[in-house]
Amino acid sequence: MNKLNLMITGIGGQGVIAASDIVSGAALAAGLDVKKTDSLGMAQRGGSVISHIRFAQKVWSPLVKAGEADILLSFEKLEAARWSHYLKAGGIAIVNNYTVPPPSVSLGKECYPDDTEITGILKQRTDRIYFISGTAFAKELGNVKTLNTLMLGCLSIFVPFEIDIWRDCIFGRLPPKVAKLNFSAFEWGKTEMERILNTRRSA
Amino acid sequence: MKKLLSGNEALALGAYHASIMVAAAYPGTPSTEILENLSRFDDIYAEWSTNEKVAMEVGLGASYTGARSLVSMKHVGLNVASDPFMAAATTGINGGLVVVSADDPGMHSSQNEQDNRHYARIAMVPLLEPADSQEAYELMSYAFDISEKFDTPVLFRTTTRVSHSKSVVNVIGSRKTPSRQPNFCYDQTKYVMLPSYARLRHPLMEERLAKLAIYSDTFPLNRIISGDKRLGIISSGVAYQYAREVFPEASFLKLALTHPLPKEVIKQFAGQAEKLIVIEELDPLLEESIRSMGIEVTGKELFPITGELNPDIIEQGGIKAGLIKAAPKQKSDYSTPKLPARPPLLCPGCPHSGIFFILSSLGHRSSLPGKPSRKPKMIITGDIGCYTLGANPPLVAMDTCACMGAGIGEALGMEKAGVDDKIIAVIGDSTFLHSGITGLVNAVYNKGQITVIILDNRTTAMTGHQDHHGTGITAQGQQTTAVDLAQVARGVGVSNIKTIDAFDIKALRAGVKSSIESPELAVIIVQGACAVHIPKSANSRAIEDNLCDTCGLCLLIGCPAIRNEDGRVYIDASLCIGDACGICQQVCPHKAITSTAIKDEKGNE
Numbered sequence: 001m002n003k004l005n006l007m008i009t010g011i012g013g014q015g016v017i018a019a020s021d022i023v024s025g026a027a028l029a030a031g032l033d034v035k036k037t038d039s040l041g042m043a044q045r046g047g048s049v050i051s052h053i054r055f056a057q058k059v060w061s062p063l064v065k066a067g068e069a070d071i072l073l074s075f076e077k078l079e080a081a082r083w084s085h086y087l088k089a090g091g092i093a094i095v096n097n098y099t100v101p102p103p104s105v106s107l108g109k110e111c112y113p114d115d116t117e118i119t120g121i122l123k124q125r126t127d128r129i130y131f132i133s134g135t136a137f138a139k140e141l142g143n144v145k146t147l148n149t150l151m152l153g154c155l156s157i158f159v160p161f162e163i164d165i166w167r168d169c170i171f172g173r174l175p176p177k178v179a180k181l182n183f184s185a186f187e188w189g190k191t192e193m194e195r196i197l198n199t200r201r202s203a
Numbered sequence: 204m205k206k207l208l209s210g211n212e213a214l215a216l217g218a219y220h221a222s223i224m225v226a227a228a229y230p231g232t233p234s235t236e237i238l239e240n241l242s243r244f245d246d247i248y249a250e251w252s253t254n255e256k257v258a259m260e261v262g263l264g265a266s267y268t269g270a271r272s273l274v275s276m277k278h279v280g281l282n283v284a285s286d287p288f289m290a291a292a293t294t295g296i297n298g299g300l301v302v303v304s305a306d307d308p309g310m311h312s313s314q315n316e317q318d319n320r321h322y323a324r325i326a327m328v329p330l331l332e333p334a335d336s337q338e339a340y341e342l343m344s345y346a347f348d349i350s351e352k353f354d355t356p357v358l359f360r361t362t363t364r365v366s367h368s369k370s371v372v373n374v375i376g377s378r379k380t381p382s383r384q385p386n387f388c389y390d391q392t393k394y395v396m397l398p399s400y401a402r403l404r405h406p407l408m409e410e411r412l413a414k415l416a417i418y419s420d421t422f423p424l425n426r427i428i429s430g431d432k433r434l435g436i437i438s439s440g441v442a443y444q445y446a447r448e449v450f451p452e453a454s455f456l457k458l459a460l461t462h463p464l465p466k467e468v469i470k471q472f473a474g475q476a477e478k479l480i481v482i483e484e485l486d487p488l489l490e491e492s493i494r495s496m497g498i499e500v501t502g503k504e505l506f507p508i509t510g511e512l513n514p515d516i517i518e519q520g521g522i523k524a525g526l527i528k529a530a531p532k533q534k535s536d537y538s539t540p541k542l543p544a545r546p547p548l549l550c551p552g553c554p555h556s557g558i559f560f561i562l563s564s565l566g567h568r569s570s571l572p573g574k575p576s577r578k579p580k581m582i583i584t585g586d587i588g589c590y591t592l593g594a595n596p597p598l599v600a601m602d603t604c605a606c607m608g609a610g611i612g613e614a615l616g617m618e619k620a621g622v623d624d625k626i627i628a629v630i631g632d633s634t635f636l637h638s639g640i641t642g643l644v645n646a647v648y649n650k651g652q653i654t655v656i657i658l659d660n661r662t663t664a665m666t667g668h669q670d671h672h673g674t675g676i677t678a679q680g681q682q683t684t685a686v687d688l689a690q691v692a693r694g695v696g697v698s699n700i701k702t703i704d705a706f707d708i709k710a711l712r713a714g715v716k717s718s719i720e721s722p723e724l725a726v727i728i729v730q731g732a733c734a735v736h737i738p739k740s741a742n743s744r745a746i747e748d749n750l751c752d753t754c755g756l757c758l759l760i761g762c763p764a765i766r767n768e769d770g771r772v773y774i775d776a777s778l779c780i781g782d783a784c785g786i787c788q789q790v791c792p793h794k795a796i797t798s799t800a801i802k803d804e805k806g807n808e
Binding site for chain 1: 205207311335364367368369370371441444445447448513514515518537538539540542543544545546547548549550572573595596597755758761763765766767768777
C-alpha cells in the first residue's frame with residue numbers, strides 16, 4: 001500500500017474525525033506523505049461530516065477529486081449515498097448498515113431512500129459494496145462509540161498496514177480507558193470484513 | 204522530527220519556537236485551535252480576550268514592551284480588531300507582532316467570505332500566506348523577524364483548508380528563551396498618535412513599504428519551480444496545492460509573501476512563460492496587481508471569484524482554457540440523486556432548545572405535520588453562536604443574524620423605526636460579553652422597550668467549548684472572578700431582569716410573555732449548562748406507543764434524539780441526555796413521554 005485516496009463519512013458525533021486521524025497517523029508511521037482534511041459545517045454534532053485522506057510518496061492537494069476515491073468508508077447509509085460521486089469506477093464502498101433520519105424526514109417533508117435506492121446510487125460507481133452491521137455490534141460490545149474503530153478494522157483489510165501500526169495509532173489517539181475496547185472493535189471489524197469477502201468468493 | 208499537524212497546530216508551534224511571550228485571541232472558526240494550542244505552554248502567557256479588538260490591544264501592548272506577541276482571530280474578527288490593527292500599523296511595534304487572520308472561503312462556518320488580504324494593503328503591512336502545515340510552521344519565524352526588522356505588525360493569513368487540514372511537518376526548530384527583558388521605551392512620537400505625531404508616522408509607513416518591496420524579491424519562500432515553459436502559474440495558499448495536482452508539468456511561481464509583491468521575480472517568471480495564469484482563492488488581488496505591472500495574465504475568467512476552490516474546479520478552468528483535455532468519461536455518467544439534507548442541529552439536551560421552542564411557538568414559526576403554516580409574529584433578532592441554529596427548521600426562530608452582538612442594536616433600531624411587532628433580541632453569554640454589553644447600555648439609555656434574552660450556557664460552545672469571562676476560568680486553567688451577567692444588566696440600568704432555568708418550559712413561556720408586554724426594557728437570562736458538559740444520565744426519555752397519537756409536537760423541538768420513522772415517533776436512547784433535560788416530556792400534550800426508569804417499572808408490573 002503506497003498510494004490511496006480515502007473518504008470517511010458519517011454524522012457529527014459518530015467519530016469520523018478520530019477515525020480519519022488514526023488512519024492518517026498510520027500512513028505517516030508507514031513512511032508515507034499524508035494530507036487529510038475534514039468538512040463538518042457549523043455545529044458540533046448532528047450534521048453531515050466528510051473527511052478526505054490522501055497518502056502517497058508525495059501529496060499536494062488535501063482534497064480528493066470527485067470520481068477518484070479508492071475507498072468510501074461510511075458510518076451511515078444516507079451519507080454513503082450522498083458522497084458516492086467521489087468514488088472512482090470500481091472503487092470500494094464499506095457502509096455501516098445504520099439509518100439516522102435527518103430532521104426533514106422526521107417531520108415528514110422528505111423521504112429516506114430505501115436500501116435498494118442506496119445500493120442503486122452506489123452501483124453507479126461500483127459493485128464492490130459491503131454492508132457492515134457496525135452499530136449493532138458496537139452496541140453489543142457495550143459502547144456504541146467504538147463504531148469508528150470497528151469500521152477502521154473493516155478498512156484495514158484493504159489498507160494493509162502492519163497491525164502494530166494500527167494498534168499504536170488507536171492507542172495514541174484515544175483515551176487509555178477506551179482504547180483497549182476500541183482495539184477489540186477494530187479486530188472484530190477486520191474479522192467480519194474477512195468473513196464477508198470469503199463468503200462472496202465462495203458464492 | 205516528523206509530525207502530522209493541522210495548520211493551526213503548526214503555526215502555534217512555529218510561534219512558540221519563535222519565542223513569543225504573549226498570545227491573545229477570541230475563539231472563531233477556523234482560528235480557534237491556535238490559541239488553544241498556545242495556552243498549553245506554561246512558559247508563555249495566553250488568554251481568551253473578551254473580543255478581537257481587546258486581543259489586538261493586548262498583543263500590541265506586549266509588543267510595545269519588546270515581547271514577541273501573537274494575536275489570532277477569524278477573518279470577521281479582524282473587522283472588530285481593525286481599529287487597533289490600523290493603529291499598530293501606524294505606530295509600528297517593538298517586539299515582533301504577528302496577527303493571524305483565518306479566512307473562510309466557502310463559508311464553512313461564517314457569515315461572509317471576505318478576503319482579508321485586502322487588510323494588508325489598507326494597513327500597508329506585509330502579508331504572509333502559508334500553503335500547508337509545513338509552511339505555517341516555517342513562516343512563523345520569518346513573520347517575527349520581518350515584523351522586527353521593518354517595525355511593523357505582520358498579517359499572517361490562513362484559510363480554513365490550511366488551518367484545518369493536517370499534513371506532515373518536519374519540526375526542525377526549538378524554543379529559545381527570549382533574549383530581551385520586556386522594557387517599555389518612553390517615546391511619545393512613536394506611541395502617542397496625536398495628529399502632530401501621527402503625521403510623522405505616515406511617511407515612515409510609505410518608506411517601510413518601499414523597503415519591504417525590495418525585501419519581497421529576496422524572500423526565500425517566494426520561489427520559482429521550473430517546469431514546462433508553455434504554462435506559467437502564479438499561486439499562493441492552498442490554491443497552489445490544487446494547482447500542482449491539476450497541472451503537474453507546468454512552471455510555478457509559488458508566493459508566500461504576497462504583499463508587497465516581489466515584482467522583479469514576477470517579471471522574470473512572466474518573461475519565461477508562454478502563457479501566464481494566476482490561481483488564487485476569492486478576490487483577484489495577485490491578478491490585478493500583476494496586470495497593473497503591464498503583464499498579460501489570466502485568472503478570474505477561468506477560476507471563480509466566489510467560494511472555496513478545489514482541484515475539480517481548477518480542472519474545469521483548465522479545460523475551459525484548453526490547457527488540459529476534458530475529464531475522463533466516467534464523471535459524466537453519474538446522476539446525482541436528490542437526497543434529504545442533513546443540516547447541523549442543536550444537540551440533544553441543548554439548553555437553547557427550550558427557549559427556542561417557546562419563541563417558535565409564540566412567534567407562530569413552526570406548525571404541526573400536515574397543518575398549514577402561520578404568519579410569523581414577533582421579530583427575533585439574533586447573532587452568532589450555536590443558537591444561530593435556532594434559525595433552522597423546525598424552529599425557524601431567528602429573523603436576523605448579521606455579526607457578533609448585532610441583535611440588540613438591530614432590535615432597538617426596529618423599535619425606534621416604529622414597527623408594531625414585539626421585538627426580542629437573543630444573544631449568547633460569550634457573545635454578550637464580546638459585543639452585547641455596549642448595545643445593551645445604548646438600548647437602556649435610549650429608553651428601548653425591547654426584550655433581551657441572554658442564553659447563558661456557561662461556555663463558548665460553537666467553537667469547541669472555550670471558557671469565557673462569565674465562567675471564572677482562564678485560557679490557561681486558572682480560577683478567576685466570573686462576570687455576573689445579571690449584575691452587569693443591573694449596573695447599566697435594567698430593572699426588569701429575570702433568571703430562568705433553561706429546562707423549565709412553563710417558566711420560559713411565562714417569562715417571555717410577561718417581558719414582551721413590559722413597558723420597559725426587559726432582560727431574561729436563560730441558564731442551563733451546555734449539553735456537551737453534562738454527563739449522560741441513565742434515565743433517557745422514551746415514548747409510550749399506546750399513549751402517543753403521533754401529533755408531532757415533540758418533533759418541533761428539533762431534538763436529534765426524537766425521530767419519526769415510518770409514522771412511529773421514538774427517542775434514540777443513546778443520544779437522549781435524560782433527567783438533565785426533560786423538555787420533550789413537558790411539551791407532550793398526551794403525557795406519552797416518560798423516563799425509561801419509570802417505563803421499566805411499569806413493564807415489570
